[in-house]
Amino acid sequence: MASSTTGEKKILTLKGGDNEEFILEESLVLQSELLKNMVKEERVSSIPLPSIKSKTLVKIIEYLKKHAELTPSNKEEFKNFEKEFVNVVLEELLDITVAVNYLKINGLLEFCCQAVADRIKDKSVEAVRKIFRIESDFTPEEESEFRKETPEAFEGDLDDTTN
C-alpha cells in the first residue's frame, strides 16, 4: 500500500469514484479542510472519495499542485491557469464545484461558484431549471403571467445546458 514515508514527505492515496488511485504528498491535500481533518484526526494513509469521479479528481489535484507553487512572481501565470481551469463544459464545471464544496477547498470554491454564476447568468429560466433539476411548482396561470411580464427570461436559444 502507499502508506510509506519518503524522507520527511508523507504520502497519501486518494481513491476516486471508479477506484482509480492517486498518490500524492500529504502537504498538498491540506488545502482541503475535509481531508486536513481526516489526516490529522485519524492518521489515515488512504482516503476513499467514492462520490468524486476520477476525471474530476485529476483536475482538482492539478489545481492543488499549481496553488502550492503560487508565489508573488508567478501570480499572473496562476490567474491564467485558473481561467483555463474553469474553461470546461458546464457539466464538468458543476462536477468540480460540487467536489470542491465537499472537500472544502475555500479559495477554489469561491472561484468555481463565480464561474458557474458567470455561465448561467444569461440563460433562460427553462435552461436553469434543467441545470439545477428543478420542476416548476408554479400554477400554469402564474407561469403564463411570468412569460407575459418578462418574456426575455424565457426567450431565445438559451436553454443549452452544456456551455
Added chain:
Amino acid sequence: MHSKLTNHDSILTIPILPAELVIEILSRLPMKSLLQFTCVSKSWLSLISSPEFIKTHLSLSANNKGYTHHKVMMSSYSRLTSNVKVCSLRSLFYDSITEAFDLDCPMLSYERYRYDEVSFIVSVNGLICLLIRDNDYFIWNPSIRKYKKLPKPRTTKLVIYRTVSGFGYDEFHDDYKVVMVNFYDCADDGEVKIYSLKSDSWRSVDNGGRVLANGQGMFVNGKLHWAASDGYCFNHKSKIIMTSLKNLG
C-alpha cells in the same frame, strides 16, 4: 414551444447541487439574472427575496474587488435635458473611454416632476434617495425599478428658507434613514427630522449642537458627514461633523 430536443444523457449526469452550494452560486449573480430566476420555482423566489440572501448578495457585490457591480451616478444638467447618468466604476478604472447611460427616474414621469426640481440625490447600497421640491422625498431601487414616496415630514412653518438632507444605512437597526434639517431663516438653528424606512414615519430630533450644516450629508464608513460652520460671522470656523444614525430616530 419549449419541447426542444436536448441531449438527455448529458442532463442526467449533471450532479445534484446541495442547497448551500446553490445559494453560494446565486449570490454571485447580477441583479438582472436574479430577477429573472425568481420565476424558476417557488423556493427560488422565496430564497432570492429573503432578507438574508439580499444582505449576502449586497455584501458580495459591494466587496467585489473588480468593482464589477459598482456604478457611479452623476447629475447631468443641460439646457435641453437634465437627468441622472450612470457609468461603471470598473470601466472608469480600466477602460480608456467610459460610456455613461441615462437612468430614467420613474417618479419623475409618474408624479410629473421635472429633473431640475430635484434638490438632493444620493445613493447608498444601491438605493437612491431624492428630494424633489420642498419636501417630497423618494427612496428608489433602480435594480428592481421600484420606488417609494415617503410620507410628508411635518415642518413647523410652511416657508422653508433652506433644507439640507442626508441619507444612510443604520447597520445596528438594519434600517435606512433620511435626515432633514430645515432652516426657517438665515440665522436659525435648524430643525432636524429623521425618517426611518422600517417604521415609515418621521420624528423630530433635537439639534443639540447648534451646528449649521452647509451642504448635503454624505454617507461614508457607516456615518453621515456634514460640512458645517459654527456661526454666521466672517471668522467662523469650518468643520466636518459626523452623525451616527444608530442613535437618531
